[in-house]
Amino acid sequence: MKAVFLDTQSLDDLDLSPLADCVETLVCYPTTSPEQVAERIAGFELVITNKVVLDADLIRNADSLQLICVVATGVNTIDLTAATARGITVCNSQGYGVQSVAQHVLSLMLALHTRLLDYDRAVRRGDWNRSSQFCLLDYPILELNGRTLGIVGYGALGQEVARLARCFGMQVMIAARPGSTSIPADRVALETVLSQADVISLHCPLTEATHHLIDAPALARMKAGSFLINAARGGIVDETALKDALCSGHLGGAATDVLSEEPPRQGNILLDPAIPNLIITPHSAWGSVQARQTIIEQTVENIRGFLQQTSVRRVN
Incomplete structure:
Protein backbone atom coordinates (compact mmCIF):
# COMPACT_ATOMS: atom_id res chain seq x y z
CA MET A 1 0.00 0.00 0.00
CA GLY A 97 -1.54 5.01 27.42
CA VAL A 98 -3.03 3.28 30.46
CA GLN A 99 0.21 3.13 32.47
CA SER A 100 1.37 6.56 31.31
CA VAL A 101 -1.91 8.34 32.13
CA ALA A 102 -2.37 6.55 35.46
CA GLN A 103 1.18 7.47 36.47
CA HIS A 104 0.50 11.09 35.55
CA VAL A 105 -2.74 11.17 37.54
CA LEU A 106 -0.97 9.85 40.63
CA SER A 107 1.78 12.42 40.10
CA LEU A 108 -0.80 15.21 40.02
CA MET A 109 -2.55 13.78 43.07
CA LEU A 110 0.71 13.61 45.00
CA ALA A 111 1.73 17.10 43.93
CA LEU A 112 -1.56 18.53 45.21
CA HIS A 113 -1.34 16.70 48.53
CA THR A 114 2.32 17.60 49.15
CA ARG A 115 2.02 21.14 47.68
CA LEU A 116 5.08 20.18 45.68
CA LEU A 117 5.00 23.10 43.26
CA ASP A 118 4.36 25.64 46.01
CA TYR A 119 7.38 24.43 47.97
CA ASP A 120 9.57 24.43 44.87
CA ARG A 121 8.59 28.04 44.13
CA ALA A 122 9.09 29.00 47.78
CA VAL A 123 12.64 27.67 47.79
CA ARG A 124 13.49 29.40 44.51
CA ARG A 125 12.30 32.80 45.77
CA GLY A 126 14.42 32.45 48.93
CA ASP A 127 11.77 31.62 51.55
CA TRP A 128 13.81 28.71 52.91
CA ASN A 129 16.92 30.87 53.16
CA ARG A 130 15.01 33.20 55.46
CA SER A 131 13.38 30.45 57.55
CA SER A 132 13.80 30.65 61.32
CA GLN A 133 14.08 26.84 61.53
CA PHE A 134 15.63 24.00 59.54
CA CYS A 135 12.50 23.35 57.47
CA LEU A 136 9.75 25.23 55.71
CA LEU A 137 6.14 24.23 56.39
CA ASP A 138 4.16 27.14 55.00
CA TYR A 139 1.72 24.94 53.05
CA PRO A 140 -0.37 22.14 54.59
CA ILE A 141 0.77 18.65 53.57
CA LEU A 142 -1.79 15.84 53.41
CA GLU A 143 -1.28 12.08 53.22
CA LEU A 144 -3.09 9.94 50.66
CA ASN A 145 -3.44 7.14 53.18
CA GLY A 146 -7.00 6.94 54.51
CA ARG A 147 -8.46 9.43 52.05
CA THR A 148 -11.24 8.57 49.61
CA LEU A 149 -10.83 8.71 45.85
CA GLY A 150 -13.91 8.99 43.66
CA ILE A 151 -13.46 7.77 40.09
CA VAL A 152 -15.77 8.87 37.29
CA GLY A 153 -15.25 6.53 34.33
CA TYR A 154 -14.12 3.02 35.19
CA GLY A 155 -12.55 1.70 32.02
CA ALA A 156 -8.94 0.57 31.82
CA LEU A 157 -7.63 3.98 32.91
CA GLY A 158 -9.97 4.33 35.84
CA GLN A 159 -9.21 0.79 36.98
CA GLU A 160 -5.45 1.37 36.92
CA VAL A 161 -5.73 4.64 38.81
CA ALA A 162 -7.86 2.82 41.41
CA ARG A 163 -5.22 0.09 41.73
CA LEU A 164 -2.41 2.59 42.27
CA ALA A 165 -4.47 4.63 44.72
CA ARG A 166 -5.16 1.57 46.84
CA CYS A 167 -1.39 1.00 47.04
CA PHE A 168 -1.20 4.36 48.85
CA GLY A 169 -3.91 3.29 51.30
CA MET A 170 -6.77 5.19 49.69
CA GLN A 171 -10.39 4.07 49.73
CA VAL A 172 -11.97 4.02 46.26
CA MET A 173 -15.52 4.84 45.23
CA ILE A 174 -16.66 4.17 41.65
CA ALA A 175 -19.33 6.49 40.28
CA ALA A 176 -22.23 5.01 38.35
CA ARG A 177 -22.42 5.98 34.69
CA PRO A 178 -23.77 9.54 34.40
CA GLY A 179 -27.43 9.49 33.47
CA SER A 180 -27.90 5.80 34.24
CA THR A 181 -31.28 4.81 35.66
CA SER A 182 -29.98 1.87 37.70
CA ILE A 183 -26.89 1.65 39.88
CA PRO A 184 -24.87 -1.61 39.88
CA ALA A 185 -23.91 -3.10 43.22
CA ASP A 186 -20.26 -2.08 42.86
CA ARG A 187 -21.07 1.53 41.90
CA VAL A 188 -22.23 4.62 43.77
CA ALA A 189 -24.42 7.45 42.53
CA LEU A 190 -22.35 10.30 41.16
CA GLU A 191 -23.94 12.78 43.56
CA THR A 192 -22.86 10.62 46.50
CA VAL A 193 -19.32 10.26 45.16
CA LEU A 194 -19.04 14.02 44.72
CA SER A 195 -20.22 14.69 48.28
CA GLN A 196 -18.09 12.04 50.02
CA ALA A 197 -14.78 11.77 48.13
CA ASP A 198 -11.67 13.71 49.09
CA VAL A 199 -10.40 13.49 45.52
CA ILE A 200 -12.39 13.19 42.28
CA SER A 201 -10.55 11.82 39.23
CA LEU A 202 -12.21 11.99 35.81
CA HIS A 203 -11.70 9.23 33.23
CA CYS A 204 -14.92 9.29 31.20
CA PRO A 205 -15.21 10.19 27.49
CA LEU A 206 -16.54 13.56 26.38
CA THR A 207 -20.09 13.03 25.11
CA GLU A 208 -23.32 14.99 25.15
CA ALA A 209 -24.07 13.35 28.49
CA THR A 210 -20.71 14.30 30.05
CA HIS A 211 -20.23 17.79 28.61
CA HIS A 212 -19.89 20.08 31.67
CA LEU A 213 -20.69 17.11 33.87
CA ILE A 214 -18.64 18.87 36.53
CA ASP A 215 -20.44 22.22 36.56
CA ALA A 216 -21.07 24.76 39.32
CA PRO A 217 -23.72 22.63 41.13
CA ALA A 218 -21.49 19.54 40.93
CA LEU A 219 -18.52 21.47 42.32
CA ALA A 220 -20.69 22.86 45.09
CA ARG A 221 -21.60 19.27 46.07
CA MET A 222 -17.93 18.36 46.48
CA LYS A 223 -16.49 18.33 49.99
CA ALA A 224 -14.93 21.57 51.15
CA GLY A 225 -11.19 21.34 50.62
CA SER A 226 -11.39 18.40 48.22
CA PHE A 227 -9.37 18.02 45.01
CA LEU A 228 -10.41 17.57 41.37
CA ILE A 229 -8.21 15.89 38.76
CA ASN A 230 -9.07 15.82 35.05
CA ALA A 231 -6.97 13.70 32.69
CA ALA A 232 -9.94 12.95 30.43
CA ARG A 233 -11.25 15.83 28.26
CA GLY A 234 -11.46 19.54 28.94
CA GLY A 235 -15.13 19.89 28.07
CA ILE A 236 -16.18 17.62 30.93
CA VAL A 237 -15.46 20.45 33.37
CA ASP A 238 -17.03 23.90 33.32
CA GLU A 239 -13.78 25.86 33.48
CA THR A 240 -15.37 29.10 34.72
CA ALA A 241 -17.07 27.22 37.54
CA LEU A 242 -13.80 25.50 38.43
CA LYS A 243 -11.98 28.83 38.67
CA ASP A 244 -14.73 30.17 40.93
CA ALA A 245 -14.59 27.08 43.17
CA LEU A 246 -10.82 27.41 43.57
CA CYS A 247 -10.79 31.17 44.08
CA SER A 248 -13.56 30.97 46.68
CA GLY A 249 -11.58 28.35 48.62
CA HIS A 250 -14.34 25.74 48.38
CA LEU A 251 -12.00 23.38 46.51
CA GLY A 252 -8.62 22.74 48.05
CA GLY A 253 -6.96 22.34 44.68
CA ALA A 254 -7.26 20.96 41.18
CA ALA A 255 -5.08 19.56 38.43
CA THR A 256 -5.92 19.21 34.77
CA ASP A 257 -4.05 17.77 31.80
CA VAL A 258 -6.71 19.00 29.38
CA LEU A 259 -8.48 22.21 28.42
CA SER A 260 -11.60 22.94 26.41
CA GLU A 261 -9.47 24.16 23.48
CA GLU A 262 -6.04 22.69 22.78
CA PRO A 263 -3.63 24.31 22.38
CA PRO A 264 -5.16 27.35 24.12
CA ARG A 265 -4.15 29.84 21.43
CA GLN A 266 -6.92 32.23 22.44
CA GLY A 267 -6.05 31.89 26.12
CA ASN A 268 -8.13 30.13 28.74
CA ILE A 269 -9.73 31.25 31.97
CA LEU A 270 -7.77 28.62 33.90
CA LEU A 271 -4.45 30.13 32.81
CA ASP A 272 -5.00 33.04 35.23
CA PRO A 273 -1.93 32.91 37.53
CA ALA A 274 -4.02 34.23 40.43
CA ILE A 275 -5.96 30.94 40.70
CA PRO A 276 -4.70 29.16 43.84
CA ASN A 277 -3.39 25.59 43.93
CA LEU A 278 -4.14 24.74 40.31
CA ILE A 279 -1.76 22.55 38.26
CA ILE A 280 -2.07 22.50 34.48
CA THR A 281 -0.10 20.15 32.23
CA PRO A 282 -0.24 20.32 28.40
CA HIS A 283 -2.18 17.16 27.47
CA SER A 284 1.01 15.24 28.14
CA ALA A 285 -0.29 12.45 30.40
CA TRP A 286 -0.48 9.98 27.50
CA GLY A 287 2.95 10.80 26.11
CA SER A 288 5.49 8.43 27.64
Whole structure:
Protein backbone atom coordinates (compact mmCIF):
# COMPACT_ATOMS: atom_id res chain seq x y z
CA MET A 1 0.00 0.00 0.00
CA LYS A 2 1.00 3.58 -0.61
CA ALA A 3 0.68 5.40 2.71
CA VAL A 4 0.76 9.00 3.89
CA PHE A 5 1.12 10.06 7.52
CA LEU A 6 -0.42 13.52 7.85
CA ASP A 7 0.80 14.62 11.29
CA THR A 8 3.79 12.84 12.77
CA GLN A 9 4.75 15.70 15.09
CA SER A 10 3.83 14.00 18.38
CA LEU A 11 5.52 10.75 17.30
CA ASP A 12 8.42 11.80 15.08
CA ASP A 13 11.05 11.30 17.80
CA LEU A 14 10.24 7.58 17.71
CA ASP A 15 11.29 4.73 15.44
CA LEU A 16 8.83 4.84 12.53
CA SER A 17 10.67 2.18 10.52
CA PRO A 18 8.13 -0.56 11.41
CA LEU A 19 5.50 1.53 9.63
CA ALA A 20 7.69 2.00 6.58
CA ASP A 21 8.48 -1.73 6.49
CA CYS A 22 4.84 -2.81 6.17
CA VAL A 23 3.87 -0.54 3.26
CA GLU A 24 5.20 0.02 -0.24
CA THR A 25 5.62 3.78 0.23
CA LEU A 26 5.40 5.98 3.33
CA VAL A 27 5.29 9.76 3.01
CA CYS A 28 5.37 11.67 6.29
CA TYR A 29 4.44 15.25 7.15
CA PRO A 30 5.02 16.76 10.61
CA THR A 31 1.76 18.73 10.32
CA THR A 32 -0.97 19.20 7.72
CA SER A 33 -3.33 22.17 7.55
CA PRO A 34 -6.97 21.72 6.50
CA GLU A 35 -6.17 23.34 3.16
CA GLN A 36 -3.44 20.78 2.45
CA VAL A 37 -5.34 17.56 3.22
CA ALA A 38 -7.03 16.92 -0.13
CA GLU A 39 -3.80 17.29 -2.09
CA ARG A 40 -1.76 15.21 0.32
CA ILE A 41 -4.10 12.21 0.48
CA ALA A 42 -4.72 12.08 -3.29
CA GLY A 43 -3.51 8.79 -4.79
CA PHE A 44 -2.82 7.13 -1.41
CA GLU A 45 -4.51 3.91 -0.32
CA LEU A 46 -3.69 4.38 3.37
CA VAL A 47 -3.97 7.59 5.38
CA ILE A 48 -2.51 7.72 8.88
CA THR A 49 -3.68 10.61 11.04
CA ASN A 50 -3.77 11.74 14.62
CA LYS A 51 -5.74 14.98 14.79
CA VAL A 52 -6.11 15.92 11.10
CA VAL A 53 -9.80 15.95 10.18
CA LEU A 54 -11.05 13.76 7.31
CA ASP A 55 -14.57 14.97 6.65
CA ALA A 56 -17.18 13.53 4.29
CA ASP A 57 -16.08 15.57 1.26
CA LEU A 58 -12.44 14.60 1.65
CA ILE A 59 -13.32 10.92 2.04
CA ARG A 60 -15.75 10.90 -0.90
CA ASN A 61 -13.16 12.48 -3.19
CA ALA A 62 -10.22 10.28 -2.16
CA ASP A 63 -10.60 7.73 -4.97
CA SER A 64 -7.68 5.50 -3.94
CA LEU A 65 -8.36 5.46 -0.20
CA GLN A 66 -8.95 2.02 1.36
CA LEU A 67 -7.77 2.31 4.96
CA ILE A 68 -7.60 5.09 7.58
CA CYS A 69 -5.46 4.47 10.65
CA VAL A 70 -5.98 6.87 13.55
CA VAL A 71 -2.98 7.00 15.87
CA ALA A 72 -5.24 7.80 18.83
CA THR A 73 -8.32 6.29 20.42
CA GLY A 74 -10.80 9.02 19.53
CA VAL A 75 -12.10 8.90 15.94
CA ASN A 76 -14.23 12.05 16.11
CA THR A 77 -11.95 13.55 13.43
CA ILE A 78 -13.13 10.97 10.88
CA ASP A 79 -16.55 10.96 9.20
CA LEU A 80 -17.28 7.29 9.85
CA THR A 81 -20.56 7.38 7.92
CA ALA A 82 -18.81 8.56 4.76
CA ALA A 83 -15.99 6.05 5.25
CA THR A 84 -18.42 3.16 5.68
CA ALA A 85 -20.42 4.23 2.64
CA ARG A 86 -17.23 4.13 0.57
CA GLY A 87 -16.14 0.77 2.02
CA ILE A 88 -13.12 2.35 3.69
CA THR A 89 -11.91 0.65 6.86
CA VAL A 90 -11.12 2.83 9.88
CA CYS A 91 -8.90 1.51 12.68
CA ASN A 92 -7.69 3.25 15.81
CA SER A 93 -5.28 2.69 18.71
CA GLN A 94 -6.51 1.47 22.07
CA GLY A 95 -5.20 1.10 25.60
CA TYR A 96 -1.71 2.31 24.73
CA GLY A 97 -1.54 5.01 27.42
CA VAL A 98 -3.03 3.28 30.46
CA GLN A 99 0.21 3.13 32.47
CA SER A 100 1.37 6.56 31.31
CA VAL A 101 -1.91 8.34 32.13
CA ALA A 102 -2.37 6.55 35.46
CA GLN A 103 1.18 7.47 36.47
CA HIS A 104 0.50 11.09 35.55
CA VAL A 105 -2.74 11.17 37.54
CA LEU A 106 -0.97 9.85 40.63
CA SER A 107 1.78 12.42 40.10
CA LEU A 108 -0.80 15.21 40.02
CA MET A 109 -2.55 13.78 43.07
CA LEU A 110 0.71 13.61 45.00
CA ALA A 111 1.73 17.10 43.93
CA LEU A 112 -1.56 18.53 45.21
CA HIS A 113 -1.34 16.70 48.53
CA THR A 114 2.32 17.60 49.15
CA ARG A 115 2.02 21.14 47.68
CA LEU A 116 5.08 20.18 45.68
CA LEU A 117 5.00 23.10 43.26
CA ASP A 118 4.36 25.64 46.01
CA TYR A 119 7.38 24.43 47.97
CA ASP A 120 9.57 24.43 44.87
CA ARG A 121 8.59 28.04 44.13
CA ALA A 122 9.09 29.00 47.78
CA VAL A 123 12.64 27.67 47.79
CA ARG A 124 13.49 29.40 44.51
CA ARG A 125 12.30 32.80 45.77
CA GLY A 126 14.42 32.45 48.93
CA ASP A 127 11.77 31.62 51.55
CA TRP A 128 13.81 28.71 52.91
CA ASN A 129 16.92 30.87 53.16
CA ARG A 130 15.01 33.20 55.46
CA SER A 131 13.38 30.45 57.55
CA SER A 132 13.80 30.65 61.32
CA GLN A 133 14.08 26.84 61.53
CA PHE A 134 15.63 24.00 59.54
CA CYS A 135 12.50 23.35 57.47
CA LEU A 136 9.75 25.23 55.71
CA LEU A 137 6.14 24.23 56.39
CA ASP A 138 4.16 27.14 55.00
CA TYR A 139 1.72 24.94 53.05
CA PRO A 140 -0.37 22.14 54.59
CA ILE A 141 0.77 18.65 53.57
CA LEU A 142 -1.79 15.84 53.41
CA GLU A 143 -1.28 12.08 53.22
CA LEU A 144 -3.09 9.94 50.66
CA ASN A 145 -3.44 7.14 53.18
CA GLY A 146 -7.00 6.94 54.51
CA ARG A 147 -8.46 9.43 52.05
CA THR A 148 -11.24 8.57 49.61
CA LEU A 149 -10.83 8.71 45.85
CA GLY A 150 -13.91 8.99 43.66
CA ILE A 151 -13.46 7.77 40.09
CA VAL A 152 -15.77 8.87 37.29
CA GLY A 153 -15.25 6.53 34.33
CA TYR A 154 -14.12 3.02 35.19
CA GLY A 155 -12.55 1.70 32.02
CA ALA A 156 -8.94 0.57 31.82
CA LEU A 157 -7.63 3.98 32.91
CA GLY A 158 -9.97 4.33 35.84
CA GLN A 159 -9.21 0.79 36.98
CA GLU A 160 -5.45 1.37 36.92
CA VAL A 161 -5.73 4.64 38.81
CA ALA A 162 -7.86 2.82 41.41
CA ARG A 163 -5.22 0.09 41.73
CA LEU A 164 -2.41 2.59 42.27
CA ALA A 165 -4.47 4.63 44.72
CA ARG A 166 -5.16 1.57 46.84
CA CYS A 167 -1.39 1.00 47.04
CA PHE A 168 -1.20 4.36 48.85
CA GLY A 169 -3.91 3.29 51.30
CA MET A 170 -6.77 5.19 49.69
CA GLN A 171 -10.39 4.07 49.73
CA VAL A 172 -11.97 4.02 46.26
CA MET A 173 -15.52 4.84 45.23
CA ILE A 174 -16.66 4.17 41.65
CA ALA A 175 -19.33 6.49 40.28
CA ALA A 176 -22.23 5.01 38.35
CA ARG A 177 -22.42 5.98 34.69
CA PRO A 178 -23.77 9.54 34.40
CA GLY A 179 -27.43 9.49 33.47
CA SER A 180 -27.90 5.80 34.24
CA THR A 181 -31.28 4.81 35.66
CA SER A 182 -29.98 1.87 37.70
CA ILE A 183 -26.89 1.65 39.88
CA PRO A 184 -24.87 -1.61 39.88
CA ALA A 185 -23.91 -3.10 43.22
CA ASP A 186 -20.26 -2.08 42.86
CA ARG A 187 -21.07 1.53 41.90
CA VAL A 188 -22.23 4.62 43.77
CA ALA A 189 -24.42 7.45 42.53
CA LEU A 190 -22.35 10.30 41.16
CA GLU A 191 -23.94 12.78 43.56
CA THR A 192 -22.86 10.62 46.50
CA VAL A 193 -19.32 10.26 45.16
CA LEU A 194 -19.04 14.02 44.72
CA SER A 195 -20.22 14.69 48.28
CA GLN A 196 -18.09 12.04 50.02
CA ALA A 197 -14.78 11.77 48.13
CA ASP A 198 -11.67 13.71 49.09
CA VAL A 199 -10.40 13.49 45.52
CA ILE A 200 -12.39 13.19 42.28
CA SER A 201 -10.55 11.82 39.23
CA LEU A 202 -12.21 11.99 35.81
CA HIS A 203 -11.70 9.23 33.23
CA CYS A 204 -14.92 9.29 31.20
CA PRO A 205 -15.21 10.19 27.49
CA LEU A 206 -16.54 13.56 26.38
CA THR A 207 -20.09 13.03 25.11
CA GLU A 208 -23.32 14.99 25.15
CA ALA A 209 -24.07 13.35 28.49
CA THR A 210 -20.71 14.30 30.05
CA HIS A 211 -20.23 17.79 28.61
CA HIS A 212 -19.89 20.08 31.67
CA LEU A 213 -20.69 17.11 33.87
CA ILE A 214 -18.64 18.87 36.53
CA ASP A 215 -20.44 22.22 36.56
CA ALA A 216 -21.07 24.76 39.32
CA PRO A 217 -23.72 22.63 41.13
CA ALA A 218 -21.49 19.54 40.93
CA LEU A 219 -18.52 21.47 42.32
CA ALA A 220 -20.69 22.86 45.09
CA ARG A 221 -21.60 19.27 46.07
CA MET A 222 -17.93 18.36 46.48
CA LYS A 223 -16.49 18.33 49.99
CA ALA A 224 -14.93 21.57 51.15
CA GLY A 225 -11.19 21.34 50.62
CA SER A 226 -11.39 18.40 48.22
CA PHE A 227 -9.37 18.02 45.01
CA LEU A 228 -10.41 17.57 41.37
CA ILE A 229 -8.21 15.89 38.76
CA ASN A 230 -9.07 15.82 35.05
CA ALA A 231 -6.97 13.70 32.69
CA ALA A 232 -9.94 12.95 30.43
CA ARG A 233 -11.25 15.83 28.26
CA GLY A 234 -11.46 19.54 28.94
CA GLY A 235 -15.13 19.89 28.07
CA ILE A 236 -16.18 17.62 30.93
CA VAL A 237 -15.46 20.45 33.37
CA ASP A 238 -17.03 23.90 33.32
CA GLU A 239 -13.78 25.86 33.48
CA THR A 240 -15.37 29.10 34.72
CA ALA A 241 -17.07 27.22 37.54
CA LEU A 242 -13.80 25.50 38.43
CA LYS A 243 -11.98 28.83 38.67
CA ASP A 244 -14.73 30.17 40.93
CA ALA A 245 -14.59 27.08 43.17
CA LEU A 246 -10.82 27.41 43.57
CA CYS A 247 -10.79 31.17 44.08
CA SER A 248 -13.56 30.97 46.68
CA GLY A 249 -11.58 28.35 48.62
CA HIS A 250 -14.34 25.74 48.38
CA LEU A 251 -12.00 23.38 46.51
CA GLY A 252 -8.62 22.74 48.05
CA GLY A 253 -6.96 22.34 44.68
CA ALA A 254 -7.26 20.96 41.18
CA ALA A 255 -5.08 19.56 38.43
CA THR A 256 -5.92 19.21 34.77
CA ASP A 257 -4.05 17.77 31.80
CA VAL A 258 -6.71 19.00 29.38
CA LEU A 259 -8.48 22.21 28.42
CA SER A 260 -11.60 22.94 26.41
CA GLU A 261 -9.47 24.16 23.48
CA GLU A 262 -6.04 22.69 22.78
CA PRO A 263 -3.63 24.31 22.38
CA PRO A 264 -5.16 27.35 24.12
CA ARG A 265 -4.15 29.84 21.43
CA GLN A 266 -6.92 32.23 22.44
CA GLY A 267 -6.05 31.89 26.12
CA ASN A 268 -8.13 30.13 28.74
CA ILE A 269 -9.73 31.25 31.97
CA LEU A 270 -7.77 28.62 33.90
CA LEU A 271 -4.45 30.13 32.81
CA ASP A 272 -5.00 33.04 35.23
CA PRO A 273 -1.93 32.91 37.53
CA ALA A 274 -4.02 34.23 40.43
CA ILE A 275 -5.96 30.94 40.70
CA PRO A 276 -4.70 29.16 43.84
CA ASN A 277 -3.39 25.59 43.93
CA LEU A 278 -4.14 24.74 40.31
CA ILE A 279 -1.76 22.55 38.26
CA ILE A 280 -2.07 22.50 34.48
CA THR A 281 -0.10 20.15 32.23
CA PRO A 282 -0.24 20.32 28.40
CA HIS A 283 -2.18 17.16 27.47
CA SER A 284 1.01 15.24 28.14
CA ALA A 285 -0.29 12.45 30.40
CA TRP A 286 -0.48 9.98 27.50
CA GLY A 287 2.95 10.80 26.11
CA SER A 288 5.49 8.43 27.64
CA VAL A 289 7.98 7.01 25.17
CA GLN A 290 6.62 3.53 25.82
CA ALA A 291 2.99 4.56 25.22
CA ARG A 292 3.78 6.37 21.98
CA GLN A 293 5.86 3.50 20.64
CA THR A 294 2.93 1.20 21.41
CA ILE A 295 0.81 3.39 19.13
CA ILE A 296 3.25 2.71 16.29
CA GLU A 297 3.18 -1.02 17.02
CA GLN A 298 -0.63 -1.10 17.09
CA THR A 299 -0.82 0.81 13.81
CA VAL A 300 1.48 -1.75 12.20
CA GLU A 301 -0.84 -4.49 13.50
CA ASN A 302 -3.82 -2.63 12.08
CA ILE A 303 -2.23 -2.35 8.65
CA ARG A 304 -1.12 -5.98 8.52
CA GLY A 305 -4.52 -7.11 9.74
CA PHE A 306 -6.21 -5.17 6.95
CA LEU A 307 -3.88 -6.65 4.34
CA GLN A 308 -4.64 -10.13 5.68
CA GLN A 309 -8.37 -9.35 5.79
CA THR A 310 -8.44 -9.81 9.58
CA SER A 311 -8.87 -6.19 10.61
CA VAL A 312 -7.70 -5.27 14.10
CA ARG A 313 -9.26 -2.44 16.15
CA ARG A 314 -11.74 -1.68 13.39
CA VAL A 315 -14.25 0.99 14.41
CA ASN A 316 -16.67 0.98 11.44
